[in-house]
Amino acid sequence: MNVQTAALILSAVLHTVWGQNPVLSVRPRTAAVKLGETVSFHCRVTSGSQPVQLEWKRSNNQPLGDNVKLGPDGAVLTIANVRLSNQGGYRCIATNAQGKGTITATLTIRQPPKVRVTPSGPLSVRAGESVSLECSVTGKPRPSISWIKQGSETALVSTTTDATASLQVRVMSAEDAGTFVCRAQSREGTAEGRVELRLEGGFPQASVTETDLTAVEGQSVTMHCHATGSPTPDISWSKLRAPLPWQHRASGGILILNNVGRQDSGQYICNATNALGFSEAYVQLEVDSPPYATTLTDETVARPGEALRLQCLAHGTHPIRFRWTRVGGASMSPGGGDHQRRRAEDRAAESNGQRHVQVCGDQSRGL
Numbered sequence: 493m494n495v496q497t498a499a500l501i502l503s504a505v506l507h508t509v510w511g512q513n514p515v516l517s518v519r520p521r522t523a524a525v526k527l528g529e530t531v532s533f534h535c536r537v538t539s540g541s542q543p544v545q546l547e548w549k550r551s552n553n554q555p556l557g558d559n560v561k562l563g564p565d566g567a568v569l570t571i572a573n574v575r576l577s578n579q580g581g582y583r584c585i586a587t588n589a590q591g592k593g594t595i596t597a598t599l600t601i602r603q604p605p606k607v608r609v610t611p612s613g614p615l616s617v618r619a620g621e622s623v624s625l626e627c628s629v630t631g632k633p634r635p636s637i638s639w640i641k642q643g644s645e646t647a648l649v650s651t652t653t654d655a656t657a658s659l660q661v662r663v664m665s666a667e668d669a670g671t672f673v674c675r676a677q678s679r680e681g682t683a684e685g686r687v688e689l690r691l692e693g694g695f696p697q698a699s700v701t702e703t704d705l706t707a708v709e710g711q712s713v714t715m716h717c718h719a720t721g722s723p724t725p726d727i728s729w730s731k732l733r734a735p736l737p738w739q740h741r742a743s744g745g746i747l748i749l750n751n752v753g754r755q756d757s758g759q760y761i762c763n764a765t766n767a768l769g770f771s772e773a774y775v776q777l778e779v780d781s782p783p784y785a786t787t788l789t790d791e792t793v794a795r796p797g798e799a800l801r802l803q804c805l806a807h808g809t810h811p812i813r814f815r816w817t818r819v820g821g822a823s824m825s826p827g828g829g830d831h832q833r834r835r836a837e838d839r840a841a842e843s844n845g846q847r848h849v850q851v852c853g854d855q856s857r858g859l
């Protein structure tokens with residue numbers, strides 16, 4: 493081997509060692525951090541002729557950002573308080589006399605799922621009404637979304653796009669109401685949002701203003717029934733074990749019976765019905781006959797000192813209270829008369845022997 497050859501080989505070796513584009517490595521190649529964390533990429537020249545100049549650029553050619561700092565000799569790129577806009581590729585570029593070398597590190601941002609449910613509850617829903625519940629989700633990687641009803645693990649059928657899941661709920665009865673949970677899951681974690689659906693008003697509740705009514709034959713009777721519930725209940729009236737009296741008028745919560753007779757006594761039912769069920773309230777009606785009284789004799793003759801016996805008979809609904817009075821308002825002689833009995837006596841105490849006319853009055857409850 494002559495000197496020339498040796499020189500050529502040396503030159504080739506020297507060229508291999510010294511006259512080379514920079515070759516780079518970066519650590520880590522990829523990083524996944526949470527928002528607010530700090531991350532550094534280390535760029536190292538593994539071979540290539542010195543001197544080498546290092547610089548960093550973003551893959552998307554955007555500026556590095558004000559929270560990005562370069563370390564000694566530009567070898568270390570540090571991102572403090574990472575935010576979403578920092579996500580992406582970072583190119584470490586090395587330049588020497590022979591040319592350039594680049595290597596790219598990638599930053600991805602890990603975001604635990606977050607859930608937002610609209611409308612926020614609690615929601616009052618009328619029976620039969622349908623509501624739409626929206627769940628929007630953020631997070632990286634993109635979480636899966638599902639709706640469940642609290643107390644069950646079965647996923648409900650919802651319409652999902654990338655970041656939202658909307659659920660239609662139709663509340664027909666109390667069991668359909670409850671708390672609905674939107675669950676977002678990724679390997680970064682699980683998040684839940686919930687909304688409570690309450691059945692508004694709901695089950696019908698009937699009540700009557702008076703549960704016991706008394707009337708006298710021939711009178712009119714009005715019954716009042718009030719019903720709460722949602723949807724607004726319909727009210728119907730009926731009579732226990734009998735049809736409603738012929739002369740009745742029913743209008744919503746009001747039932748009017750005209751010209752009642754004794755046969756109209758009994759139990760009346762107010763029935764409030766809506767989609768959720770029915771509720772009954774009862775009115776007890778008692779129809780009394782008006783009492784009328786007769787004395788057996790129109791005229792009685794009595795001598796002074798004799799006992800005078802007058803009898804009063806009355807018809808009507810019991811109990812009947814009897815009262816004797818004297819025509820003209822004169823007082824009854826003391827001790828005379830047992831007002832509570834059907835037979836009443838008075839003593840013909842007057843000495844002038846004149847006839848006294850007495851009226852047998854009557855009273856019955858309801859008059």
Ligand SMILES: *[C@@H]1O[C@H](CO)[C@@H](O)[C@H](O)[C@H]1NC(C)=O
Binds near residue numbers: 761764765
């Ligand atoms: C009240 O209404 C409900 C539903 O329509 C019915 O099932 C029930 O028998 C009714 N009650 C009376 C006493 O009519």
